[in-house]
Amino acid sequence: MAEPETFKIRRLEISDKRKGFIELLGQLTVAGSLTDEEFDGRFEEISSYGDDHVICVIEDEASGKIAATGSVMIEKKFVRSCGKVGHIEDVVVDSGFRGKQLGKTVVEFLMDHCKSMGCYKVILDCSVEKKSFYEKCGLTNKAIQMSKYFA
Amino acid sequence: MAEPETFKIRRLEISDKRKGFIELLGQLTVAGSLTDEEFDGRFEEISSYGDDHVICVIEDEASGKIAATGSVMIEKKFVRSCGKVGHIEDVVVDSGFRGKQLGKTVVEFLMDHCKSMGCYKVILDCSVEKKSFYEKCGLTNKAIQMSKYFA
Numbered sequence: 001m002a003e004p005e006t007f008k009i010r011r012l013e014i015s016d017k018r019k020g021f022i023e024l025l026g027q028l029t030v031a032g033s034l035t036d037e038e039f040d041g042r043f044e045e046i047s048s049y050g051d052d053h054v055i056c057v058i059e060d061e062a063s064g065k066i067a068a069t070g071s072v073m074i075e076k077k078f079v080r081s082c083g084k085v086g087h088i089e090d091v092v093v094d095s096g097f098r099g100k101q102l103g104k105t106v107v108e109f110l111m112d113h114c115k116s117m118g119c120y121k122v123i124l125d126c127s128v129e130k131k132s133f134y135e136k137c138g139l140t141n142k143a144i145q146m147s148k149y150f151a
Numbered sequence: 152m153a154e155p156e157t158f159k160i161r162r163l164e165i166s167d168k169r170k171g172f173i174e175l176l177g178q179l180t181v182a183g184s185l186t187d188e189e190f191d192g193r194f195e196e197i198s199s200y201g202d203d204h205v206i207c208v209i210e211d212e213a214s215g216k217i218a219a220t221g222s223v224m225i226e227k228k229f230v231r232s233c234g235k236v237g238h239i240e241d242v243v244v245d246s247g248f249r250g251k252q253l254g255k256t257v258v259e260f261l262m263d264h265c266k267s268m269g270c271y272k273v274i275l276d277c278s279v280e281k282k283s284f285y286e287k288c289g290l291t292n293k294a295i296q297m298s299k300y301f302a
Contacts, residue, residue, distance in 0.1 A: 025230050032232030042233045053227075075224055076204075079176050079241060081183030082193045087238060090230060115301055123276065123298045131295060139297035144282060146290035147274045150266055 006062055007102065009109055012055040012069070014043050020094075021057065021066045028092035049073075051117060055090075056109050058102050068093040068102040072110040074117055086114030088124035107137040157213055158253065160260050163206040163220070165194050171245075172208065172217045179243035200224075202268060206241075207260050209253050218248040221257040225268050237265030239275035258288040 012021070017039045025031045046053050051074070058068040070091035077083050088110050093103045114122045125145040126134060135141075163172070168190045176182045197204050202225070209219040221242035228234050239261050244254045265273045276296040277285060286292075 022229065029230050031230050032234070034229070034232055038233050039229070042227060042229060045227055071228075073224070073226055073238075075238070075240065076193060076196055077241065078173065078185070078190070078193060079180050079182050081185055082189050083183070085240075087224075087226070089226065089236075090228065111299065120302045121298055121300045123296055125274065125276065125294045125296050127294055131297070134297040137299075139299045141295050141297055143276045143278055143296040143298070144292050145274055145276050145294040145296050146282070146285040146292055147272055147294070148262065148288075148290045149272045151271045 005060065005100070007058050007067060007100075007105075008061055009056060009058045009105060012043070012057050014040060016057055016059075016066055019059065019064055019066045021069065024066050024069060024092055024094050025090065027095060028090060051113070052076075054110070054113055056106060056113075058106060060097065065094070067097040068106050070103075070106040070110050072113060072122070074114070074119065080120050084114075084117060084119045086110070086117070086119045086122040088122060091124075103133065104137055107134070111138070156211065156251070158209050158218065158251070158256075159212055160207060160209045160256060163194070163208050165191060167208055167210075167217055170210065170215055170217045172220065175217050175220055175243055175245050176241065178246060179241060202264070203227075205261070205264055207257060207264075209257060211248065216245070219244040219253040219257050221254075221261050223261040223264060223273070225265070225270065231271050235265075235268060235270045237261070237268070237270045237273040239273060242275075254284065255288055258285070262289070 022031050022034055053073045055071040057066045060067045071089045073087045075085045091106055111122050173182050204224045206222040208217045211218045222240045224238045226236045242257055262273050
């Protein structure tokens with residue numbers, strides 16, 4: 001009989017570098033090389049924003065591997081009577097853990113955080129191929145993304 | 152003979168509330184009501200991020216009015232070897248000052264800031280109608296925006 005799967009969702013911890021967090025990001029985009037010092041430094045920088053920049057992970061407790069992640073940054077605006085907007089970024093599920101609703105769980109965790117922080121909306125950018133996934137998460141497409149790469 | 156127009160681009164100052172800054176944002180979206188205390192508090196919060204959250208304005212020095220504005224928030228990531236991304240938001244030109252390239256000047260100011268901060272890219276979301284304006288600023292459309300309003 002197979003062991004029951006035990007997934008735990010929580011905020012990123014500094015020890016997650018050894019649990020495949022960076023390798024997982026490499027399934028989304030160019031992760032690049034990173035020394036332990038660089039990882040720790042960036043972890044501290046992001047942590048200094050407290051609830052305004054949250055990275056969540058889902059750990060597969062059986063294997064001790066990070067199975068999914070996503071982040072959200074809270075923007076403080078003047079519009080909407082000093083409203084706040086959540087920007088969701090870098091959502092990815094490990095290819096070995098797909099089909100278990102982990103992506104939806106990550107997005108819902110991040111949206112719940114935005115709601116608890118008093119955001120009036122949450123936004124994210126994605127490829128057209130991901131549109132139906134995010135619609136299942138309750139988001140709708142209203143605008144386009146423009147970008148410019150410097151490097 | 153008409154006076155020469157004197158536009159000055161700079162970072163938002165706390166005294167800009169009295170120069171029509173909030174009314175200008177009202178031409179972009181719902182600005183909402185804002186007491187002086189709320190404005191000052193949000194100004195201090197954003198200022199505390201230093202170069203990581205910059206709001207720029209163009210002042211028409213002849214009239215002392217804010218003619219255009221835009222903001223950028225720098226996101227610190229783990230991907231791309233701890234790369235940074237600039238998120239441009241809330242770009243608007245006063246209806247009485249359009250056709251003077253002020254929007255392009257704002258976007259270029261914000262992109263220059265991102266470059267000087269070491270960002271590997273800059274992104275923004277806009278309506279399809281604004282696509283050609285941002286293309287003139289050097290950006291291209293590669294993705295879509297998804298959003299969910301809580302309120």
